[in-house]
Amino acid sequence: MNLSTGLAVTVALLAGNGFFVASEFALVAARRPRLERAAARGSRAAASAVAGVRELSLMLAGAQLGVTMCSLGLGLVSEPVIAHTLAPLARAAGLPSAAAHAVAFVVALGLVTFLHMVLGEMAPKSWAITHPERSAMLLAPPFRAFSAATRPVLAVLNAATNLLLRLVGVPPSDTASVSRTPEQLRSLVVESRRLGLIGETDLRLLTAALDAPRAPLAGLVTPLGDVVAVPAAATPREIVDTAARHGLVRLMVQGPGRDGAARMVHVRDAYVARARGVRTTAGELAHPVPALPIDTPVAEAVAALRAHRSRLGLVLAADGRPAGLINLDDLLTPCSPRPDARPNCVNVG
Known part of the structure; x- marks a missing residue:
């Protein structure tokens, strides 16, 4: 060659x-x-x-x-x-x-x-x-x-x-896996704290994050009294003004829709309607909000909100009456618990 x-x-x-x-x-x-x-x-x-x-x-x-x-x-x-x-x-x-x-x-x-x-x-x-x-x-x-x-x-x-x-006693595997169970992660966190690699605050935060998927929604609910809402007849300008005044991008609409479901309106839709000069109301711009029992685990609540493509969810008390709202962002973000009260990190916006 x-x-x-x-x-x-x-x-x-x-x-x-x-x-x-x-x-x-x-x-x-x-x-x-x-x-x-x-x-x-x-x-x-x-x-x-x-x-x-x-x-x-x-x-x-x-x-x-x-x-x-x-x-x-x-x-x-x-x-x-x-x-x-x-x-x-x-x-x-x-x-x-x-x-x-x-x-x-x-x-x-x-x-x-x-x-x-x-x-x-x-x-x-x-x-x-x-x-x-x-x-x-x-x-x-x-x-x-x-x-x-x-x-x-x-x-x-x-x-x-x-x-x-x-x-030689090694079980073969056809897939790569680096996942860890919550129990294994908890052991790693506890051992890291024992060795002084993380502080007590970090220990509480990581433990709360690992427990969050199985925890109920009760500690993450924004009471109805703290929820900002607009009337169903509110104009796009009123929606925008209310959202700007409270620093929110999503507002609840007072009163259920035709199907009896809770509703929310996004300030983006109000901006578009106002820019186009469309005469409409918050009720017509509203989107339905899924309802979840208050004892729903966080992981199931996240799946439900994603399935409905909704950032907000209405939480129902044990008697079926509305208890408050949850925000998808809060469910996905670990909260820092206060020693004197429930976690206070919910932002309905």
Whole structure:
């Protein structure tokens, strides 16, 4: 093989090695929720990346197979070609034939190893870790095509690996997981406080944040007496003026709607209506607000508000009467509890 062909093969093998390395690190480092959101918006590349994450063990086997094939190719093709090119130069420098061949081989080995580590390993790895979701969506389609073509070989390799892991008492896993249970996080927080890594205030805040998803809404309700509302007949100007006076962007509308549900109006809609000169009222601009029992856990309340695409929710007391309002922002933001009262961090705006 001549030098030009050998160099072209070397470049192709280095690029292939970098492709497999980047694909491997991208699937491991990418955040699955972000990929799933992109896939839900219609991205086929993101859907392919999510599918790769779901069968991560097989994908990693494919990456290792690809890296091994490229590394073997560099050893079989690139090193002999470079050594064969350098050997005449070493002999021309006065070295004996055997010594010239040895020097050329060492130089070729060092050069190929350097290129393999820098261009084929470290550079693509750094790029994939820096932009994990972007690299995963870019590389997943061709990488999964390679994995599909070599699936029988990968299945055998993966089965052998899983068998070896079971023999040493390690349960194999097909997905990457770094999640921690609330109990594990509480233990970490308590241990951090014991070691003096966090203060007592931080301990209370973190404990409250971990307990918040299971806590009821009772401590986060804004009483009806503190809720700012406008009449259903209020004009857009009156809505804007009331919102500006209280520093809010959402106002409750007095009286239920036709379906009996509580309603709110966003000051943005009032601004648009006023700018367009539309004659309308707060009741016509209002949106329904979901109602939740006061003993609803915070996590369920967040899911309910998101399902209704509402920032506010009406909280019902045990007897079914309105008790106050909750704000989605307050449910998602840890509050600093006061020692003399319930958490006071609710902002209906």
